[in-house]
Amino acid sequence: MQLTFLGTSSGAPTRQRNVSATAIQPERGRQWVLVDCGEATQHQLLRTRLSPLQLQAVLITHVHGDHCYGLPGLLASCQLNGRTAPLTLVGPAAVWRYLQAVIEHTELRIDYPLEFVEVSRTLELERGGFSITATELSHRTESWAYRLQEAHVPVRLDTERLQTERVMPSPLYGRLQQGEHVTLPDGRELDGREYCIASHPARAVVVAGDNDQPELLGEACEGVQLLVHEATYTEEVLQQVGPEPQHSCAAQVARFAEARAIPALLLTHFSPRYLLKPRRPRDLSIELLRAEAAHHYSGTLYLAQDFETYGIARNGEVSLLSEQARDQRSNHTVSNRE
Amino acid sequence: MQLTFLGTSSGAPTRQRNVSATAIQPERGRQWVLVDCGEATQHQLLRTRLSPLQLQAVLITHVHGDHCYGLPGLLASCQLNGRTAPLTLVGPAAVWRYLQAVIEHTELRIDYPLEFVEVSRTLELERGGFSITATELSHRTESWAYRLQEAHVPVRLDTERLQTERVMPSPLYGRLQQGEHVTLPDGRELDGREYCIASHPARAVVVAGDNDQPELLGEACEGVQLLVHEATYTEEVLQQVGPEPQHSCAAQVARFAEARAIPALLLTHFSPRYLLKPRRPRDLSIELLRAEAAHHYSGTLYLAQDFETYGIARNGEVSLLSEQARDQRSNHTVSNRE
Secondary structure, X not given: OEEEEEEOEXXXXXXXXXXOEEEEEOOOOOOEEEEOOOOOHHHHHOOOOOOHHHEEEXXXXXXXXXXXXXXXXXXXXXXXXXXXXXXXXXXXXXXXXXXXXXXXXXXXXXXXXXXXXXXXXXXXXXXXXXXEEEEEOOOOOXXXXXXXXXXXOOEEEOHHHHHHOOOOOOOHHHHHHOOOEEEOOOOOEEEHXXXXXXXXXXXXXXXXXXXXXXXXXXXXXXXXXXXXXXOOEOHHHHHHHOOOOOOOEHHHHHHHHHHOOOOEEEEEOEOOOEEOOOOOOOOEEOHHHHHHHHHHOOOEEEEOOOOOEEEEOOOOXXXXXXXXXXXXXXXXXXXXXX | OEEEEEEOEOOOOOOOOOEOEEEEEOOOOOOXXXXXXXXXXHHHHOOOOOOHHHEEEEEOOOOOHHHHOOHHHHHHHXXXXXXXXXXXXXXXXXXXXXXXXXHHHOOOOOOOOEEEEEOOOOOOEEEOOEXXXXXXXXXXXXXEEEEEEEOOOOEEEOHHHHHHOOOOOOOHHHHHHOOOEEEOOOOOEEEXXXXXXXXXXXXXXXXXXXXXXXXXXXXXXXXXXEEEEEOOEOHHHHHHHXXXXXXXXXXXXXXXXXXXXXXEEEEEOEOOOEEOOOOOOOOEEOHHHHHHHHHHOOOEEEEOOOOOEEEEOOOOOEEEOOHHHHHHHOOOOOOOOO
């Protein structure tokens, strides 16, 4: 299971960071799901091996431009590239109104089926290999977090139990692993499903939209390996800016993740004031955010950068993948256009 | 006077070409005007020395997404970067309806004055040092060409005439050059404006939107040094595609420019099927478009690439500027964000 960050800046793009968009891929297959779609997400995709034709669903956290202004262009390019497969759009009702207005006023033609699902507390959707649910957040407009859980965990046969019950290896093992009912030579009847166990716990990640109350995610984060959350400022800058924009600081998110013992925390959506390579004495470094979060959080901590891909291994471990590992993962995907 | 191409692809971006946007700067000052604003125009600007805060007007040729989906993001970033100066938007009424709908549905806040001027045959506007007029084109939606003419040509004093009239050099020359009325010591009265002559003819360029009838631009192109026009395909591909999309092929535009003796022709808006560096035998090269145009046109011909800057010299000559020349031109502009 992999997450690729296509944009990690809040509000406006910088030369190093685009605005929000995160691609999530299951372990197998070429399908993927996109959370948020800031302007130029389709441009970022041209520099990855993710194919827009294999995109299964776009989940929009909220209707602010830096999270959805790339949607019309991405949908238009899918049309130009001959997409016929259905696409699901999930988000607040305002996102659908926005998209419908753009389609109408700009004569945008979309012939493939585009299904809209309004996000709600009762959302339950399976797309791209994930079971998707949602949690409402606190922001100056309706904003949501999406929880994506692996929908199909491979199973293996519990051979220890079988041998304890004196069912010895035979071609019947194969049928049991398929979940079939089997009659043994001694007359016993076995239900294969009772002898199949998940090869690993289902992996899950929460990807949150803009939010000034991380604690709203307590329930959603139960059992997840990873939380992806905005950390727009440090606590000091947040106090200067004031509460009006309703963003989180790094300390706030880190304290929440620590209290809930979330194994890994990935921060993103950084104010453009934080630079990767500060040049002048008054420049603020992105390392300020890392230091603040690390002070409050003892788990695995990352600050996302554009085009980084993170993996969640079957054992639940989250790590930054090397470019080579990413390419091995996706060496069967089609190459992009010029 | 300079033109910088920020996007030269039609329909969808490629790795080498963004969708339509062209920046036009007068000879002096940091102000500039933008024709079209495809998605990610603000991202392209981050890689130039053009400042969005110095942008005076955005002229949209037509409402199709590859010409205007970058508008909301650019306006939003101007707001985030503290713009207070007014900005003029010119285009078909549909562009304003589109923008108003996006502002409403996405809670986009713009505090600086944003003025909309609906394009028409009687458009006469002065912005960013240019006198701007418009000509309607032929496309599958309302589409326009803009003519930008240098509004303020520097004047010099006609010293030959003054000396012929026995007005000898003195501090009065300075007042005459300011266009003042001056009384000479011998009692003669001179009107300075009559002794001022333009240092060069006013330069002018026509930048056209999507169009399948270049001949509509006959009148607009009178006296221009340069026509910038789409050449989406070769004649052969146009015949395969059919007339429905209502685009021009290279031959069509070239024949028009030749018939009207337009000194320089800059082609842009190329179908993504034409590659800068063809790799496989079946790949189509962008050179096919150049060859087709050159066959019909004997003037100065260029095919635009993203980030190229072209200059129109005072003598009317059009040339591709080296990066050094561009930087000299703009070494007083503010540097962009990170």
